[in-house]
Amino acid sequence: MFTEFGHFALILAFAVALVQTVIPLIGAHKKWPGWMAVAEPAANAQFLLLGFAFAALTHAFVTSDFSLRLVTQNSHSLKPLLYKVTGVWGNHEGSMLLWCLIVALFGASAAWFGQALPDTLRARVLAVQGAIGAAFLAFLIFTSNPFLRLAQPPLDGGDLNPLLQDPGLAFHPPFLYLGYVGLSMAFSFAVAALIEGRVDAAWGRWVRPWTLAAWVFLTIGIALGSWWAYYELGWGGFWFWDPVENASFMPWLIAAALLHSAIVVEKRESLKSWTVLLAITAFGFSLIGAFITRSGIITSVHAFATDPERGVFLLAITALFMGGALTLFAARSEVLSSKGVFSLTSRESALVLNNILLAVAAFVVFIGTVWPLIAEMAFDRKLSVGAPFFNSAFTPFFVALAVILPVGALLPWKRGKLGRAARQTLPALIFALAVLALVFAFQTGRSALAPVGLMLGAWLVAGAAIDLWSRTGRSGIARLLRLQRSDYGRALAHGGLGIAMIGIAAMLGWQSEDIRVMKEGESLTLSGYTVTLDSVERVQGPNFISTTGTVHLSKNGRDISLLHPEKRFYPVARMPTTEAAIDNGILRDVYVVIGDPQDGGGWAFRTYVKPLANWIWGGAILMALGGALSLSDRRYRVAAAARKTAPQGVPAE
Numbered sequence: 001m002f003t004e005f006g007h008f009a010l011i012l013a014f015a016v017a018l019v020q021t022v023i024p025l026i027g028a029h030k031k032w033p034g035w036m037a038v039a040e041p042a043a044n045a046q047f048l049l050l051g052f053a054f055a056a057l058t059h060a061f062v063t064s065d066f067s068l069r070l071v072t073q074n075s076h077s078l079k080p081l082l083y084k085v086t087g088v089w090g091n092h093e094g095s096m097l098l099w100c101l102i103v104a105l106f107g108a109s110a111a112w113f114g115q116a117l118p119d120t121l122r123a124r125v126l127a128v129q130g131a132i133g134a135a136f137l138a139f140l141i142f143t144s145n146p147f148l149r150l151a152q153p154p155l156d157g158g159d160l161n162p163l164l165q166d167p168g169l170a171f172h173p174p175f176l177y178l179g180y181v182g183l184s185m186a187f188s189f190a191v192a193a194l195i196e197g198r199v200d201a202a203w204g205r206w207v208r209p210w211t212l213a214a215w216v217f218l219t220i221g222i223a224l225g226s227w228w229a230y231y232e233l234g235w236g237g238f239w240f241w242d243p244v245e246n247a248s249f250m251p252w253l254i255a256a257a258l259l260h261s262a263i264v265v266e267k268r269e270s271l272k273s274w275t276v277l278l279a280i281t282a283f284g285f286s287l288i289g290a291f292i293t294r295s296g297i298i299t300s301v302h303a304f305a306t307d308p309e310r311g312v313f314l315l316a317i318t319a320l321f322m323g324g325a326l327t328l329f330a331a332r333s334e335v336l337s338s339k340g341v342f343s344l345t346s347r348e349s350a351l352v353l354n355n356i357l358l359a360v361a362a363f364v365v366f367i368g369t370v371w372p373l374i375a376e377m378a379f380d381r382k383l384s385v386g387a388p389f390f391n392s393a394f395t396p397f398f399v400a401l402a403v404i405l406p407v408g409a410l411l412p413w414k415r416g417k418l419g420r421a422a423r424q425t426l427p428a429l430i431f432a433l434a435v436l437a438l439v440f441a442f443q444t445g446r447s448a449l450a451p452v453g454l455m456l457g458a459w460l461v462a463g464a465a466i467d468l469w470s471r472t473g474r475s476g477i478a479r480l481l482r483l484q485r486s487d488y489g490r491a492l493a494h495g496g497l498g499i500a501m502i503g504i505a506a507m508l509g510w511q512s513e514d515i516r517v518m519k520e521g522e523s524l525t526l527s528g529y530t531v532t533l534d535s536v537e538r539v540q541g542p543n544f545i546s547t548t549g550t551v552h553l554s555k556n557g558r559d560i561s562l563l564h565p566e567k568r569f570y571p572v573a574r575m576p577t578t579e580a581a582i583d584n585g586i587l588r589d590v591y592v593v594i595g596d597p598q599d600g601g602g603w604a605f606r607t608y609v610k611p612l613a614n615w616i617w618g619g620a621i622l623m624a625l626g627g628a629l630s631l632s633d634r635r636y637r638v639a640a641a642a643r644k645t646a647p648q649g650v651p652a653e
Contacts, residue, residue: 003068006056007147010097013049013104014137016042020107020130024123028195036119039126040111046133047108050101057097057146058088067153070094070146076159076572078543086170087160092294092310093146095173099290100140102181103133106210110185117206124192125185132184135317143310159543159572168228172221176248179218180286183251185210186258187283190276191325194332199272204265207279209631211262215255216627222248223620234578234593236513236608238504238616241390246369247289250362254282257358260351267413268348273329273336274355280325285362287318292369343415350408354401361397368393402456402501405494406463410470424470428462443510453505460498464491489630493623500619506612513609519602527609529590530554536594536603544568546579549594549603553583565594589613 020042027035057070061084066072074091075084083090089098107129114122140146163169189207193199225245230238239245258278264271295311342348368385375383406428410421436455443451468491472479512527523532532552539546551563563581570577583590588611595604 002056003060003065003147006053006059007145009049009056010053010137010147011141013046013053013100014134014141016046016049017104017130017134017137020046021127021134024127024130028120028123028127031120033119036123039123039130042130043104043107043111043126046130047101047104050097050104054088054097054101057094058085061085061088064157066155066157067149068146069148069150072150072154072157074160075157076543077156078572079160079165080542082167082170083160083165086164089173090160090164093140093144095177096136096140096144096294097146098174099177099181100133100136102177103129103136103184106182106185107133110188110210121192121196121198124195125188128188128191129184132188132321135320139310139313139317143313156572159570162544162568162570162573162575162577163232166228166232168224168232172224172228174221175217175224176221179214179216179221179255180248180251180289182210182214182217183255183283183286186214186255186279187321187325190279191328194276194325194328194335197332197335199265199276199336201266201269204262204267204269204275207275208259208262208266211255211258211279211282212627212631215252215259216624216631218248218252218255219620219624219627222252223617223624226620227617230613231580231582232577234580234606236511236580236591236593236606236610238507238613241368241385241387243369244289244293246365247285247292250365250369251282251285251289253358253362253365254278254285257355257362258282260358261355264348264351268339268342270338270342270348271352271355272338273333276329276336278355278359280322280329284318284322284325285366287314287321290314291318342413345411345418346416347408347411347413350404350411353404354408357397357401357404361394361401364393364397365390399456402460402497405497406459406467409463409467409490409494425463425466428459428466431462432456432459450505450509453509454502457498457500457502457505460501461495464495464498467491467494485633486630489626489628489633491626492629493626496619496622496624496626498619499622500616503612503615503617503619507610507616510611511608514607516605517598517600517602518605522602524605524607526607528555529560529609531590531592531607533603533605539566541568543572544570544577547594547597547603549581549592551581551592553590553592560590563590563592565592567594567596584614586614587612 020039023035023042024039027033027038059065060068060071061075062081064071064075064077064084066075070091070093071087074094075087079087087094089095107126110122110125110129114125117125186207189203189210193203225248226238229240230236258275261271261275261278265275291311291314294314295308368390371385372383375381406425407418407421410424411418432455435458436451439451439454468483468487469480471483471487514524514526516524518524518533520533520535523530525531530553532554534550534552536547536549539548545568547567549563549565551565553560553563561583563583565581566579568577568579569575578593578595581592588609591608591610591613593606595606597603
């Protein structure tokens with residue numbers, strides 16, 4: 001019965017979303033306060049209804065209700081409780097319900113924290129958000145209903161994909177969706193402002209917190225996915241340029257550009273058209289990501305569904321929202337004229353260059369992702385675009401971005417002197433060059449990738465520190481302690497990017513590996529570490545059978561740790577997985593993988609030593625913390641976006 005109530009709540013949420021879309025839009029057009037006021041209770045009701053539907057589906061998974069088709073296909077009675085819960089979103093239908101719930105959550109949040117917005121703008125923002133919710137609820141109900149019953153329920157289920165039965169991936173989709181779907185708020189603000197016919201400094205201030213929140217969640221989601229791929233798949237890498245990885249990376253790049261361009265709108269009332277276009281495009285890439293993941297048009301290990309009919313529906317949603325928003329953008333071009341002027345040497349110009357590099361980098365990733373599809377459709381050729389293309393085409397733009405970022409952050413608004421900013425960053429340059437020289441002195445006969453990457457990372461970290469110190473003026477440390485949280489947040493995010501670049505460069509440039517067949521009692525030496533395979537045992541897990549190795553790790557005769565790499569087999573799903581064993585360290589990871597038994601005895605065995613690997617995810621954590629710290633600044637909270645006493649449409653001081 002609880003499941004039926006959940007199904008009914010889902011259908012009722014769709015009806016409420018339609019009301020939330022239509023009534024407030026008419027009210028805002030006619031200036032009818034009562035009709036505009038419908039938006040807030042409708043947004044709250046939609047969120048509560050979808051929350052109940054999601055709880056009902058979760059209850060079905062936890063209690064192993066195999067009369068529900070989705071539970072039968074994606075759960076099993078022996079599965080641990082954590083993976084019963086995460087099985088709710090570890091499939092197409094459940095993940096789309098989570099997507100709709102998060103759309104409703106952001107809409108309700110705008111109702112809760114958007115009281116300072118002008119009434120007409122708030123009503124239109126909530127109406128656009130309601131339209132997005134209605135479109136995806138229609139997709140969910142008519143093509144992907146998670147509450148379908150089976151006439152003859154089986155005794156047990158088919159189990160969740162074993163690759164998804166992992167703590168890292170359990171929390172990866174919710175954070176990723178909070179980022180993906182969170183960009184819908186930037187889209188709603190852009191479309192609402194275009195309908196309103198007003199894009200000004202206040203709008204730039206209002207759209208920034210929502211974009212920043214989405215960017216933070218997206219950063220965490222991407223980092224969790226990368227970390228999972230590193231330790232779970234057993235291949236030793238952190239990024240494969242897989243189409244679905246790219247689908248999350250493209251909106252992250254565009255959202256980063258949007259964050260920086262919105263600053264210019266707020267401070268100088270310039271770049272209005274570009275910022276609105278970025279807000280539309282950022283969510284557009286999220287829609288493209290949903291299409292790639294669920295249409296089956298591009299093959300990926302991360303794909304949720306391969307149903308072409310669902311793909312057509314998602315393509316129609318993408319065309320509707322992107323086509324409608326871009327048409328409105330063209331029709332309202334007269335309200336997007338810029339007021340502020342600035343010289344070529346100014347912070348505005350640096351932010352423009354920042355935006356160009358981020359946008360072109362996203363475009364390069366997009367072309368590499370869809371080119372195999374274009375080649376097959378247009379030229380009847382099957383092509384594969386892999387890491388060599390992305391590394392060669394993407395890296396120069398990100399290197400250029402890293403070079404200009406510290407200097408641009410120190411330039412003043414409107415007009416500045418490049419020489420003065422260069423002098424301020426001189427200590428950072430000296431530090432970066434010293435790192436480069438030190439690294440070159442220690443390495444012999446290797447690629448320049450790692451030294452140059454470490455130099456750029458050091459340049460970013462030192463530049464972030466100088467940017468923070470430059471804001472203290474002559475007050476020094478006393479002023480440093482009184483800086484706004486957003487100042488610390490920006491420095492932390494920029495420094496985190498530098499830390500991540502150092503980790504990526506060191507891991508790609510200096511890692512060493514050994515692949516061989518090993519028998520019990522045998523040892524190998526790699527980068528000064530001695531790795532000994534002591535024993536291999538067959539272990540029965542809760543819902544899998546594991547071939548588990550016991551590996552002794554030592555260096556110079558000193559014991560370091562015991563590692564237990566596994567090769568698991570899940571009988572219900574009839575699928576193997578690899579569980580790497582990693583001795584983590586600040587300066588390096590020792591990474592061990594055991595494979596299949598070999599005909600002549602022994603097991604396939606891979607060993608890697610990966611310098612500074614954890615700096616990659618440490619940098620991502622710092623970027624997310626920097627964004628969260630900036631979001632906590634009272635000047636950028638959504639509730640403080642404008643004074644409640646300000647007249648409608650007039651920006652607060």
